[in-house]
Amino acid sequence: MSPGSGGHGLHDRYPRAGREDVVHRHEMLRVRGRSVAWVPPLLLLTAIAVADYNTTGEFRIISWIVLVPGIAAAICRVWETALFAVLSMGVYTLVDSAWPHQFQAGLPDFILVALGGVLATLACMVRVRGERRALHMRDVTDTVRRTVLRPLPTGWGGLDHAGIYLTADAQARVGGDFYDIQPGPHGTRVFVGDVQGKGLGAVETAAVLLGTFREAGFHERELTTVADRLESRMRRHREYTTALGRADGDRFATAVLLGFPADRTDVVDTVVFGHEPPLAVGPDGVRMLPVAGGLPLGYRDLAPGPPGMRRVPLTADETLLVVTDGVTEARDGDGRFYRLADQVRRAVATDSRLVAPARLVSFVRDGTLRHCGGHLTDDTTAFAVRRTRVAGGEGP
Incomplete structure (x- = not known):
């Protein structure tokens, strides 16, 4: 900053002075200005599907796919979370039907995956609403700060x-x-x-x-x-x-x-x-x-x-x-x-x-x-x- 800038650049540069955790998380999940928040749940979805397909029938992990929309709910937007919920149900159906009938997890686990996807989407909606409220309050606080400590x-x-x-x-x-x-x-x-x-x-x-x-x-x-x-x-x-x-x-x-x-x-x-x-x-x-x-x-x-x-x-x-x-x-x-x-x-x-x-x-x-x-x-x-x-x- 320039010597006479009044110091607000110094203030904004120091993290304790400011931003909400949600802003930092969104910054960390961006590469060259584009969001990559969808990558972790997609990798998890792929890993579970591949691992289940290559396991024995006595130990199947396809039901773990319910974790995918849960992870998406924490870091993705609402529509992305809903998309992962649908993808999880689709992948579950495809992978489970590829097994012989006696090894299929069947309808109970499908209901679990579907219910997990719905709950994850609702949770994401609540999270996004809270983030928007937090960002709004940050803007209000910044306005108060500029009023008390006006830029010089x-x-x-x-x-x-x-x-x-x-x-x-x-x-x-x-x-x-x-x-x-x-x-x-x-x-x-x-x-x-x-x-x-x-x-x-x-x-x-x-x-x-x-x-x-x-x-x-x-x-x-x-x-x-x-x-x-x-x-x-x-x-x-x-x-x-x-x-x-x-x-x-x-x-x-x-x-x-x-x-x-x-x-x-x-x-x-x-x-x-x-x-x-x-x-x-x-x-x-x-x-x-x-x-x-x-x-x-x-x-x-x-x-x-x-x-x-x-x-x-x-x-x-x-x-x-x-x-x-x-x-x-x-x-x-x-x-x-x-x-x-x-x-x-x-x-x-x-x-x-x-x-x-x-x-x-x-x-x-x-x-x-x-x-x-x-x-x-x-x-x-x-x-x-x-x-x-x-x-x-x-x-x-």
Whole structure:
């Protein structure tokens, strides 16, 4: 993928992020774009017929032909399964009639084969209907994911960017982690975070926060005002869910809010809501931005007052890396946490090209999965940005 592609190519390329098992099975049963699902049941049908014809009369296996439509029901289309059911009955009749009368299996086994074919066809119909429903739900989930994690154009807001997003639940495809970039007349703002909890409630909260960020990030001059708007929206959303009597009325979110001023190219403004501070990754090393972490979004009432914003120097060749706790809390078999900063520091010292956002998030993804053996216990997001030009202009 290109460095500024927003990371969706990385996300789609990793299997835990996505597809239903039925899709993988259909892909494996294709050769040069054509389905070969009919080959296994056909080979089984032929093998049983040939084996039965060459056995002794005391040990016949022609009734095993009932397995053929059963195998077809698991991997073939409905009409193919029905065809194999008919073929099985036809082959049974031909092979059985070739034997002397005293060795013929006769009508009872024929009824077994016929009944097996009917049941296999019905089972195939149920399977195909379930697959279509699963594919439909996948499309719905993908639409939700594109709404929450909208595709980001290359160079959006004057930033070279890339992101990866892996869900702990391979079938869910979307969770409470989020990231976005919003350019505007006062500079470009970046928002990365993690909603507490899982399920549709976390997705809903992420969508609410992102909607507020996209409006406030464009219109508001001060980054602290954007932070105030996000806090206010989080509290209003909690009041709403509480009024509905939902159990997630105390939900909160940790996040990092970054501002790249339109009139400065050597600094970045930061507001941290109970989140791990960003890492500045450059050819000369890795450093954690010296920012104080405030309370998570939704808990401002515990420490009233404006959010703390800090302006930090940032060189042109430094990339800012923000990750969620799916990375920092990943454990290996011995229970040890993934030491992200140390791993990135060693990798950059070996290859300075790793500071490019796309390379950096790929490294974080691979390192996290390798450390935890592919067993993610939480949604995992890594988002990297660096300035490519003076940000400005209007966004959607």
